[in-house]
């Protein structure tokens with residue numbers, strides 16, 4: 038971890054001094070990653086490689102990029118060969134290599150409210166730093182997070198590029214679908230103007246076909262992973278699968294990536310060396326993670342995701358599955374997918390999703406992580422806890438900061454997590 | 465705003481209601497008048513800090529501000545800086561020469577410490593009747609009995625530093641309760657300032673709590689840090705979190721020197737972010753007693769990538785500024 042942070046800092050310095058482009062730095066980092074990731078399982082290493090390759094490609098000056106929020110429909114961007122770069126993912130990545138203080142410092146200079154979620158503050162810093170160059174557009178939806186509207190709009194203003202905002206209504210009604218479809222149509226028009234690409238119907242159809250293949254692969258992975266005991270991936274890595282599952286939607290890479298994960302579960306024989314055994318014990322405490330995972334390296338995983346006494350076997354966001362797209366109505370089906378996301382609409386929908394996943398994965402307890410400044414987390418957690426306990430699950434909320442380690446206390450977390458695990462024996 | 469002759473804007477936002485903070489960013493750039501952002505949580509629980517911000521802002525809008533009372537008839541001018549740790553007094557004559565300087569611990573009573581420091585002045589041969597005006601500043605400024613005027617430490621530190629340096633500068637003051645960065649303009653007045661948030665992160669209090677956790681006094685703590693060859697990063701900003709982090713670092717066998725250095729560097733980073741918020745630029749000047757801490761100053765230099773001037777008795781900067789205001793009348 039030290040070497041990784043050291044290299045990241047050096048590369049960052051040289052990018053900020055203009056000695057290297059971000060694209061160049063990410064390629065160099067990718068080369069070193071073979072060493073940094075040497076303890077991971079082959080399947081995890083493959084995923085990592087593909088992800089870093091995509092990021093360095095998306096930041097190349099030869100490619101048009103878009104800065105988006107996590108649930109922005111990537112399919113419509115890939116249709117125009119625009120590579121989405123999810124800024125929350127970049128915040129997470131920079132946090133994982135120890136660079137969050139730099140970007141948070143920049144955000145502070147910009148008077149971005151310090152009580153705001155660190156992912157969003159960081160993305161403002163990233164935008165200001167100029168490290169990622171200038172995108173062709175900035176896009177976000179109203180899904181999942183109320184910070185999107187403000188920070189992404191500000192980033193677009195700062196970069197002087199068009200801002201596409203897609204407002205997602207709560208209900209999956211015909212009117213609701215039409216409303217989103219109309220916005221998607223406008224977005225397609227704006228993207229066509231920005232890229233000069235006309236006649237995109239066929240390209241969009243191809244993206245949706247790829248997306249359907251990815252949906253099928255994700256369903257296969259879900260079924261395999263429900264009963265998997267091989268220690269191939271660490272819990273936070275699986276939770277972070279949710280990111281490429283969205284920003285690569287429409288591209289063949291995602292299909293390949295998910296198929297590689299499936300192959301790993303079916304036939305890989307090498308574990309992640311963080312775990313001492315190839316298989317998670319039968320008697321471990323099976324846990325589910327709710328909401329966001331800390332992006333930096335933290336010792337909490339040794340306590341709850343060690344494969345010997347307990348294991349976080351699933352999480353809330355990487356397990357979201359979608360119905361196949363209806364190719365006769367591309368924008369209508371994208372609209373329906375967005376509206377149906379479990380994080381949208383009444384809280385019952387989210388609870389229903391969590392309970393289904395928890396039962397499929399045979400989970401006993403759940404840990405919810407409220408990240409600093411996240412209104413979605415702190416606003417919902419008490420109802421969520423009450424309802425999930427009523428559904429028969431043990432529930433623990435911990436407060437921390439998933440992007441800024443300085444704002445979290447491991448010792449506090451340790452006490453809560455250990456007490457939570459101890460309470461298992463006291464039913 | 466033009467019709468109403470508005471001189472400044474105060475944006476009052478509720479903590480965690482992020483939208484209004486973005487309004488402030490906009491207004492600050494486009495409104496054409498100074499803007500101040502304050503934050504609350506539907507109840508005021510850090511009134512002292514809030515008042516310092518508001519008063520300093522108003523002082524910036526309206527020069528010669530403060531609460532004026534009848535002045536005495538003597539030939540000396542006194543500045544009294546009632547800080548959370550120490551109460552400092554500077555007495556000057558009509559030519560701005562310092563004729564006396566005293567410092568006593570504030571303890572639990574502002575009234576008592578002010579009485580003591582005035583008694584020391586009297587002991588030095590300057591009686592109350594010889595003093596024409598007294599200006600009070602610092603955390604306890606509103607409780608200083610007999611002050612002719614009350615001015616925030618922001619304006620006083622700026623005035624003191626400007627007088628000592630004779631040029632515009634960015635002043636850094638790590639106080640017991642508050643840390644601040646102040647940008648002084650060409651005319652010696654406050655151009656902008658930034659203060660730490662409500663918690664103790666990056667303040668002198670943080671340093672104290674950490675020194676106590678490691679069972680050493682503040683001086684010894686700074687010496688330990690100076691000795692360290694390496695730094696063990698202390699990542700937590702919150703003093704409660706940092707305390708537990710320090711305990712686990714000690715338990716994990718990290719050396720005290722290196723941890724002490726880590727703590728100093730965490731505070732320096734925090735403070736530098738205040739300076740950045742106001743677009744701070746060299747020359748930098750450090751005011752306040754913490755400026756005597758060599759390790760902190762060197763960490764600040766490293767983070768700012770710039771030299772920092774520290775005068776001989778930096779803890780008197782605020783009181784000197786207050787005395788200068790007293791002279792100005």
Ligand code: SF4
Nearest residue numbers: 154156181182408411
């Ligand atoms: S942690 Fe919460 S506020 Fe932050 S990006 Fe995620 S949903 Fe938004």
